[in-house]
Amino acid sequence: MTNKYKNKKVTVDGIEFDSKMESDYYLYLKQLEKQGIVSEFLMQKEYVLLEGYVKSNKKIRPIKYKADFEVHYADGHIEVVDVKGFLTADFKLKKKLFEYRFPFNLKLVKFSRIDGGWIELEDYEKAVKERKKQKLAK
Template sequence: MAETKTKYNSKKIELDGHVFDSKAEARYYEELKLQQEQSKILFFRLQPRYELQESFKKCGKLHRKIEYVADFEIHHLDGSIETIDVKGFETTDFAIKRKLFEKKFPHKLTLLAFSQIDGGWIELDELKKARRLRKKTKAALKAEMSFN
């Protein structure tokens, strides 16, 4: 596994001839390979592309299309399709792409993160809630300690 840094300070990982943007993404790839071997999913694709808005011309200027490149696309046994993105946090750019994706595509978009504290793979929205709760609890304990 070769490693290089990305713009979000994660380390790029090369595994099975594929380059992943983070260790978490490479870990999820290994999880999907196992699920496919165990016939828990039909198959999965790496870095599927979704056109969110086509290119257009306005006032003589060409505006490029807007694409979203996800981490994985899973084809489940029941025929459903799920798009997976492994994230540490959600950028403002991604929040916009997420809304555009949700409007245009019928299949489920799941944002996952790996959290040791929370028991492994967890949806990003759930992780944010858990982190807020931990922060609130810590602040309450700190306030209680300073009260005594």
């Protein structure tokens, strides 16, 4: 089955992931855990970005964000990681709300063979622009 972004659901270790890339990152984190770099990681942790409220006797639901992974490193720092192929307008807004409300770094990653593996989405987009620029210069 595919979702609205044409990702196929994948099952690994009895866990259903929204995409192959997300399941691959899970396996990558398990490897880092075995190496002692990551002490633990949580999956699909929910964060409340804006509390629910009542206005004109109408109950307004909270705005929530469910992260792919919350990663606890052996050195004590924590990162929240979302595996993304691209950014949506909805996610850009949620990212701003998350960063305002929580002290953790929200890292967006994707896998790129040409760039050597897991790379932050922002760095990937810069690298693609640079490759296009170099290609046009030839």
